[in-house]
Amino acid sequence: MTYLAKPRLLADVQPKNALGFTRRDYEGAISTLCAGCGHDSTSAAIVQACFELDIEPHRVAKLSGIGCSSKTPDYFLGASHGFNSVHGRMPSVATGAALANRDLTYLGVSGDGDSASIGIGQFAHAMRRGVNMAYIVENNGVYGLTKGQFSATADKGSKSKKGVLNADSPIDLVALALQLGATYVARSFSGDKDQLVPLIKGALRHKGPAFIDVLSPCVTFNNHAGSTKSYDYVREHNEAVNRIEVIMARNAIEASYAPGSLRRVVQHDGSVLMLRKLGLDYDPTDRIGAMNHLHERNALGEIVTGLLYVDESAEDLHRHLNTVETPLNQLDDAELCPGNDLLQALNASLR
Amino acid sequence: MSRANAGQPGHFHEVIDCQLACPAHTPVPEYLRLIAAGRYADSYMINWYSNVFPGILGRVCDRPCEPACRRGRVDEEPVAICRMKRVAADLKGDIRAQLPTASTPGNGKKIACIGAGPASLTVARDLALEGYQVTVFDGGKQAGGMMRSQIPKFRLPDSVIDEECGYVADLGVEIVLDRWIDSLGAFRAEGWDAVFVGTGAPRGRDADLPGRHEAAENIHVGIDWLSNLAFGHIDSVGKRVIVLGGGNTAMDCCRSARRLGAEDVRVIVRSGFDEMKASPWEKEEALHEGIVIQNCMVPMEFVHDKGKLTGVVFEHVEVQFDAKGKRALVPTGRMETVGCDQVLIAIGQENSFTWIERDIGLEFDKWGMPALNEKTLQSSIPNIFFGGDAALGPKNIITAVAQGHEAAISIDLFLQGKDVVADRPGDMVTLASQKMGIHEWAYDNAISEEDRQKVPMRDLEIALKDVRLELELGFDVKKACAEAERCLNCDMATVFTPQTCIECDSCVDICPTECITFTDDGEEDDLRGRLKAPAPNHDQPLYVADGLKTGRVMVKDENLCLHCGLCSERCPTNAWDMQKVDWLVAHAGA
Ligand SMILES: Cc1cc2nc3c(=O)[nH]c(=O)nc-3n(C[C@H](O)[C@H](O)[C@H](O)COP(=O)(O)OP(=O)(O)OC[C@H]3O[C@@H](n4cnc5c(N)ncnc54)[C@H](O)[C@@H]3O)c2cc1C
Ligand SMILES: Cc1ncc(C[n+]2csc(CCOP(=O)(O)OP(=O)(O)O)c2C)c(N)n1
Ligand code: SF4
Ligand code: SF4
Ligand code: SF4
Ligand SMILES: [Mg+2]
Numbered sequence: 001m002t003y004l005a006k007p008r009l010l011a012d013v014q015p016k017n018a019l020g021f022t023r024r025d026y027e028g029a030i031s032t033l034c035a036g037c038g039h040d041s042t043s044a045a046i047v048q049a050c051f052e053l054d055i056e057p058h059r060v061a062k063l064s065g066i067g068c069s070s071k072t073p074d075y076f077l078g079a080s081h082g083f084n085s086v087h088g089r090m091p092s093v094a095t096g097a098a099l100a101n102r103d104l105t106y107l108g109v110s111g112d113g114d115s116a117s118i119g120i121g122q123f124a125h126a127m128r129r130g131v132n133m134a135y136i137v138e139n140n141g142v143y144g145l146t147k148g149q150f151s152a153t154a155d156k157g158s159k160s161k162k163g164v165l166n167a168d169s170p171i172d173l174v175a176l177a178l179q180l181g182a183t184y185v186a187r188s189f190s191g192d193k194d195q196l197v198p199l200i201k202g203a204l205r206h207k208g209p210a211f212i213d214v215l216s217p218c219v220t221f222n223n224h225a226g227s228t229k230s231y232d233y234v235r236e237h238n239e240a241v242n243r244i245e246v247i248m249a250r251n252a253i254e255a256s257y258a259p260g261s262l263r264r265v266v267q268h269d270g271s272v273l274m275l276r277k278l279g280l281d282y283d284p285t286d287r288i289g290a291m292n293h294l295h296e297r298n299a300l301g302e303i304v305t306g307l308l309y310v311d312e313s314a315e316d317l318h319r320h321l322n323t324v325e326t327p328l329n330q331l332d333d334a335e336l337c338p339g340n341d342l343l344q345a346l347n348a349s350l351r
Numbered sequence: 352m353s354r355a356n357a358g359q360p361g362h363f364h365e366v367i368d369c370q371l372a373c374p375a376h377t378p379v380p381e382y383l384r385l386i387a388a389g390r391y392a393d394s395y396m397i398n399w400y401s402n403v404f405p406g407i408l409g410r411v412c413d414r415p416c417e418p419a420c421r422r423g424r425v426d427e428e429p430v431a432i433c434r435m436k437r438v439a440a441d442l443k444g445d446i447r448a449q450l451p452t453a454s455t456p457g458n459g460k461k462i463a464c465i466g467a468g469p470a471s472l473t474v475a476r477d478l479a480l481e482g483y484q485v486t487v488f489d490g491g492k493q494a495g496g497m498m499r500s501q502i503p504k505f506r507l508p509d510s511v512i513d514e515e516c517g518y519v520a521d522l523g524v525e526i527v528l529d530r531w532i533d534s535l536g537a538f539r540a541e542g543w544d545a546v547f548v549g550t551g552a553p554r555g556r557d558a559d560l561p562g563r564h565e566a567a568e569n570i571h572v573g574i575d576w577l578s579n580l581a582f583g584h585i586d587s588v589g590k591r592v593i594v595l596g597g598g599n600t601a602m603d604c605c606r607s608a609r610r611l612g613a614e615d616v617r618v619i620v621r622s623g624f625d626e627m628k629a630s631p632w633e634k635e636e637a638l639h640e641g642i643v644i645q646n647c648m649v650p651m652e653f654v655h656d657k658g659k660l661t662g663v664v665f666e667h668v669e670v671q672f673d674a675k676g677k678r679a680l681v682p683t684g685r686m687e688t689v690g691c692d693q694v695l696i697a698i699g700q701e702n703s704f705t706w707i708e709r710d711i712g713l714e715f716d717k718w719g720m721p722a723l724n725e726k727t728l729q730s731s732i733p734n735i736f737f738g739g740d741a742a743l744g745p746k747n748i749i750t751a752v753a754q755g756h757e758a759a760i761s762i763d764l765f766l767q768g769k770d771v772v773a774d775r776p777g778d779m780v781t782l783a784s785q786k787m788g789i790h791e792w793a794y795d796n797a798i799s800e801e802d803r804q805k806v807p808m809r810d811l812e813i814a815l816k817d818v819r820l821e822l823e824l825g826f827d828v829k830k831a832c833a834e835a836e837r838c839l840n841c842d843m844a845t846v847f848t849p850q851t852c853i854e855c856d857s858c859v860d861i862c863p864t865e866c867i868t869f870t871d872d873g874e875e876d877d878l879r880g881r882l883k884a885p886a887p888n889h890d891q892p893l894y895v896a897d898g899l900k901t902g903r904v905m906v907k908d909e910n911l912c913l914h915c916g917l918c919s920e921r922c923p924t925n926a927w928d929m930q931k932v933d934w935l936v937a938h939a940g941a
Contacts, residue, residue, distance in 0.1 A: 003790060006863045007798035007915055010426035014865075014884070024863075036855045036923025044860035191856055219855060219923045231853050235901065 005030045018054040026050045026057065028078035032071070038190035038216030038231075039069050039138045043076045045193050046107070046136075049200035050077065053248070060105045061097055065090040065119060068145045069111035069138035069216070077107075088119025091126035091135075095317070098131050101327040102318050105204060106133035113143040116152035116171045123173070127180040127209050132316035134203035135182075135211045137173055138190070140218035141229035148221025159226030172298070174308065177211040178291050183314035184210035185290070187305045189234050190217065194243075199307060201246040207268040208314030215303065234303060241282040241293070241306040245274040265310055275307060284310055363844035364780050364934040365892055366909045369432055370842070372419035374753035376778075376936045377401040379416060379432055380842045384794060386438055387835035392446045394439035399450075400938075402436075402752050403473050403519070404498075406511045409437030410823070411502055413630065413747040421839050424888075425864065425911055428803040430837045434823075438831040440511070453523045454482040460766050463488065463543040465532050468496020469748045470739025471549035472519045473755025474762070479522040481763055481940040487524060490531035492582075494520075496551055497740075498748060500578040501600070503607050504819040535707045535735075545734040545762045548721075549755070552745040556699035558595060562653030562660075569660035570653060573604045573697030580607055580818065589692025591615040593663055595650055596697035597627035602634065604695040605642045610818035617643045617689065619650070619663070621680055623670045636822075640815065645689075649680065654688060662690040700745045720744065727761040727771040728754060736762055759939040776937035782930040785843060786919075792929055794843055796916040798863075799836040840914045842932045847905055849898035852926035858918035859883065864911040867918060872897065872904045882908055 006027070014022040026047040031040050050060070057079035064070035066087035073082050081104070085093045094108050108126075115123045115137050126135065141154040148161055152171045159165055177185050184206040188196040196214065203210035215234045217223050223230045228237075242263075248271055265273040265285070275284060283289055290309040297304045324331070338346075365371060369379040378397055385394035398405035412433045420429030460483050464471035467489035475485040493499050494516040498507065520526055532538050539546060555572035557563070563570060569589065573596065579585045588611040594604045597620035605616045618637065620627055624646050627634065638644065648665035655661055665687050668680040702720060707713060714722040714731040721730050721737050728736050738758040739751035761771040785793040807824040808814070814822045826834060859867045865884040872878075875893060879886040886893065886908035894907040919927035 003920055004797055004915065004917060006861060006917065007913060008800060009863060010422075010798075010800065023865075034923065035921045036853065036857050038855065040860055040921075041856040044856070191854060193856070217855070219853075223853070231855060232900070235854075 003030050003032070017051050019056065021051065023047055023051045025079075026077055028073070028075045031075040033068055033075075034220045036219035037068065037144075038140065038214075038219070039072050040075070041190040041193070042136070042138050042196070042214050042216050043072045045190070045196045045200055047076050048193065048197045049204060052197070053201055053204060055105065055204070059103075060107060062107045062109065063090050063094045063097070064109045065111070065114035066145070067111035067114045067143065068218075069109060069140075070114055071145075072138070073109055088114050088117070088122055090114065091119065091122035091131070094133055094135075095126055095129065095131050098133060098317065099323075100329045102132070102323070103327050106131070107204065108133055108135045110135070110137050111144070111151070112137060112139040112141060112153040112173070113151040116173055117143075120152065120171070124176065124180055127177050127182045127211065130181060130183070130209050130316045130320060132207055132318070133209065134200065134206070135209065136200070136203075137211075137213050138216040139173070139213050139229070140216050140222055141227065142218050142222045144218045144221060148218065155228040158228045159224070161221050161224055163226075172294070173211070174213045175291065175294055177209075177213075178287060178294070178309055181209065182211045182309075183208035183311035184307075185309040186211070186307045187213045187215070187303070189215045189238060189305060191231055191235065192238070192305075195240060195305065198244045198246050202244060202267070202271075202273050202307065202310075205246065205267055205269055205271040206310075206314065208311070208316045237301060237303045239297060239302040239304055240278050241304060241308065242278055242284065243276045244307050245276070247272040247274060265312055267312070268314060273307070273310065278306075282306075284308060285312065287311075361780070362892060362894060363782065363846075363932045364778075366844065366912070367841045367932065367934065368419040368421050369416040369430075370934060372416045373401075374415065374750045375402045375756065376934065377416075378842070378934065380838050380840050382439060383430070383432070383435055383835045383838045384840070386435055387795070387832050391439050391442040392444060392449060395443040395446060396449055398436055398439060399518070401936075402749060403476055403755075404469060404515045404748065404752065405436045406440030406515055407498055407507060408749060409434060409440050410511065411498075411507050412436070412749055415749070421841055421911075422837060425839075425913065426837075431803055431806070431826075431834050434806050434826060435831065435834060438826050441825050442828070442831075447521075450518060450521070451480060453479045456482070457484050458482040460484065460544040461486070461542070462545050462547065462762065463538070463541070464547040464549055465538070466496060466548070466550040466739075466741070467491070467494040467516070467526055467528070468549055468551050468739055468751060469498060470741070470751035470755045470758075471496075471547060472516060473752045474547045474549065474738065474759045475524040476519045476522060477756060477759035477939040478762060479519075479524050483763075485524045487526045488530045488532055489526070489528055492528055494526050494528065496549075500581050501574055501603070503577065503603050504581065505606070505610065505814065505817075505822050506603075508819075508821050533706050535713070536711045539711070539735075543734075544766055545736065547758055547762065548735065548737045548741050549739045549751070550741045552700045552702045552740040554701045554703045555600075555696065556701055558650060558696050558698060560650060560652055562655055565658050566653045566655035566660040568658065569692060570694045570696065573600045573695045574700060576695055577603060577607065580611075585611075587611055588613050591691045592617070592693045592695065593689060593691040594618045594695045594697055595663075596620065596699070597622055597629055598697060598699075599629050599633055600700070601695075601697035602629045602637050604697050605637055606640055607818055608693075608695065609640050609642060610815055613693075615643075615691075616641075617645055617691075619645045619648050619665060619689065621647070621649050621668065623647060626670070626678065640811065647680070648687070649682075651686070653694065660692065660694065662688045663694060664688050700740075702741060702744065724772070726757065727775075728758040729761050729765070729771055734765065756936075756938055760937060760941075763939040776941040778937055779933070779935040779941075781933045782844065782846065783933070785929045785931055790920050792916055794840055794929075794931070795836070796840070796843075796914070796929070798839070798913050798915050799833070801833050801837055803837065804830045804834045842934070843914045843916070843929045844932050845894075845907065845912060845914070845918060846928045846930045847894070847896050847907070848926050848928070849896045849905065851924040852899055852905070852922075853924055854899060854901055854903075855923060857921040857923065858927055861917045861921040863915065863917065864913060866908045866910070866912050868906045869899070869901075869903050870906060878906055879908075882906055884908070884911075886910060
């Protein structure tokens with residue numbers, strides 16, 4: 001399908017951020033996904049988040065694998081770096097890139113097939129190694145690009161468009177991320193930007209492995225009755241634990257909430273996450289509690305969304321490896337090579 | 352908020368800014384598309400039905416549509432709507448076969464129109480088409496009213512007036528020239544079923560200042576001078592000319608004087624430059640032709656040497672605004688004499704009903720204007736109707752045409768024994784889907800990024816040598832198509848069906864001007880503040896629809912919609928459709 005390109009704006013009527021960019025400056029090429037695909041909304045949420053965070057597009061690297069979801073980096077941040085890897089291999093490319101240049105913001109966009117089926121091993125290791133990145137999975141329960149086969153996140157008993165029931169157990173990427181050491185873990189819905197945009201902002205500012213599972217319906221192959229990843233089903237079963245607002249360090253905190261209902265989490269870069277509780281007493285800094293809550297609610301058929309876990313003292317891969325502050329790709333031979341004398345001395349000490 | 356109009360034609364026709372602003376409600380986007388399609392004659396005919404004088408209006412209309420044009424809110428300049436009418440008129444070829452003929456046999460009813468200006472000719476055309484026998488009387492020697500006698504030929508050549516007045520006459524309307532009606536009482540007695548008064552506002556205001564009488568030879572009232580010029584009674588002017596006044600008549604005076612050979616032409620105005628009544632484009636043209644405009648100067652006295660005019664004394668004033676924003680011109684006491692050989696006074700125009708007796712039952716108000724119902728234009732004598740400048744004071748051609756249509760409706764109803772208010776026909780508004788296939792529409796929905804085209808002009812040096820030589824050359828086909836493509840097709844309504852919407856947000860995300868929001872319901876002012884892009888322009892309606900599964904409402908701010916159809920192309924369920932709004936205002940006989 002070909003779409004008309006979104007017309008360039010003819011007059012200067014749009015709001016600008018601190019860098020003088022409009023939202024439109026964070027867009028990319030025109031999307032070729034199906035009309036109504038949740039992934040397009042997620043792209044729009046990424047655009048909104050980057051606009052609000054005053055991100056410089058050329059300081060971002062967006063990485064993806066294969067799938068409709070993995071195509072989307074072409075449709076946002078047209079002025080950023082990008083790498084479209086082999087199916088399921090985005091995490092290792094991201095790990096390498098993050099090692100080589102620690103100064104960029106890394107945004108991985110993947111699908112449930114890309115990350116939970118073929119790429120499950122890669123996903124697991126990026127999380128446990130603590131790659132400093134925002135890792136977004138656009139989860140629709142199917143392989144959209146190859147016409148709607150069930151993916152590894154499809155719920156047991158969920159019905160395909162042709163009426164076949166899924167017999168396999170699902171992988172819950174949020175539960176895995178919690179277990180594997182991700183330090184910022186959230187779930188959201190492409191159809192709820194009020195919730196999704198701040199979660200993406202928090203993830204982009206998080207120093208450490210940040211994972212967001214975005215339920216992002218496949219309007220073409222998985223949006224029928226009997227699907228557990230349809231717009232209607234997700235809306236009906238969505239149980240948000242909190243609402244967040246991301247406040248940049250330089251901005252005064254003005255939000256006024258009833259005392260006790262608000263929780264302040266300061267991230268490593270000084271940005272503040274204001275978490276407004278919704279009803280129940282949920283503690284987003286308690287990893288074990290988060291895992292328990294997730295499993296309990298899951299058993300009741302609820303889809304738990306919101307910022308489920310955040311570690312205020314998160315660490316990342318570079319910290320684990322104790323690398324220098326200067327990005328490795330900026331070190332020259334003199335800094336990287338200790339020289340023959342040192343080598344001889346080292347060898348001698350080991351003889 | 353109230354959704355009384357949501358999804359109803361009553362909402363969508365208000366979105367067609369140009370058509371709404373046109374007093375005759377000409378279907379602008381439709382005629383522009385027809386020009387782009389090369390169907391000039393069809394484009395002309397659409398105009399002809401609405402405004403009777405497309406070739407004339409395409410040159411000199413006051414164009415209230417253009418400041419209203421949506422393109423002006425999303426781009427630097429609006430679509431050149433007016434000059435596109437001229438394109439249709441210039442390129443239409445012979446359209447006589449397409450013109451309707453008078454309905455025969457006639458209904459036997461006789462109508463008289465006094466004055467052969469645009470108001471009367473519109474009444475005549477509308478009623479002739481309905482089978483009335485119409486006779487138009489004018490004291491002048493040619494039909495057209497002030498279009499003929501006032502507007503300089505370099506803006507509006509006689510041939511265009513001849514052609515378009517001719518189309519009215521061709522319907523069997525009798526035009527009796529050289530007959531001045533000097534008594535309405537006597538005229539009524541001639542046995543007309545109804546009389547329409549379209550005699551304009553023929554009197555120019557004078558400046559009764561010291562020296563006016565003594566120097567009378569070189570001081571002229573602008574509109575008298577212009578009509579003398581139009582009819583060839585004048586062919587020269589002083590070397591230094593002062594024009595008093597800041598309206599369009601002043602602009603026509605100064606530009607005419609320049610063409611007659613005046614070397615130093617100054618328009619001297621009481622108000623500041625921005626507050627001048629003349630249209631911005633008229634001021635621009637005058638400046639371009641080397642005319643000097645001086646502001647904030649009030650004329651005090653004509654200076655003369657034994658009856659020979661030598662100059663005008665002015666007092667400088669300061670423009671001040673009070674707390675309520677009301678303007679006052681405060682005298683400064685500083686005087687200045689500006690030398691000149693001739694003065695043209697263009698400080699206003701008035702009605703004159705000296706030929707209407709005050710004892711025949713026709714009521715006048717305290718300003719000496721006929722007492723009328725402003726909508727039906729019926730006077731206190733039920734079979735006498737007014738229209739154009741004679742009805743509600745001097746305005747412009749397109750207003751005269753619009754009032755002519757209304758008066759014709761009233762006359763037609765009245766002579767059928769119907770109530771001119773209660774039985775008035777309503778407008779026709781229909782909606783039709785433009786979907787032809789996936790991402791295929793019956794109109795071109797791509798948005799042109801071209802700037803407004805400039806109308807080609809004759810070389811100024813040549814133009815300034817001949818007061819009757821038309822200045823503008825009109826758009827060629829290429830420019831006309833480029834300009835037509837700039838139109839945002841505001842008659843292609845975005846029609847929303849909440850029942851099929853799955854609230855996927857695709858339309859919200861794709862909309863280039865961010866005019867769609869799904870949110871909780873609220874009152875209008877509250878809603879306006881919390882849309883994706885705030886909606887501060889209260890002149891433009893919000894389109895609000897409920898009936899969504901989540902209980903939210905869809906709110907669309909019509910203000911900046913480009914009618915690009917992307918919302919509809921992105922919608923998986925066809926909840927958005929692009930539908931063409933055909934809005935036809937009623938004419939006599941509808
Ligand atoms: C200098 C000047 C420039 C203008 N330029 C423009 C322009 O660019 N664009 C625009 O839209 N408008 C312009 N106008 C205004 C426009 O010309 C008028 O608003 C319009 O012509 C009014 O139309 P009408 O039918 O009401 O009357 P008119 O056009 O005034 O016609 C009235 C006719 O009635 C005749 N008449 C009057 N009394 C009698 C009587 N007792 N017996 C017989 N005949 C009679 C007159 O001779 C005249 O021909 C201009 C006006 C002036 C003065
Ligand atoms: C190595 C390899 N195996 C299989 C494929 C075929 N393939 C392409 S996309 C895809 C699944 C994508 O699913 P997901 O990541 O959920 O993306 P979606 O289209 O649903 O957004 C598969 C199996 C491939 N491209 N490469
Ligand atoms: S197939 Fe599904 S996932 Fe792919 S673009 Fe279409 S709706 Fe989106
Ligand atoms: S037609 Fe639709 S997408 Fe285009 S500007 Fe209007 S509302 Fe937005
Ligand atoms: S694209 Fe269609 S279905 Fe989706 S929110 Fe808009 S109107 Fe509703
Ligand atoms: Mg998928």
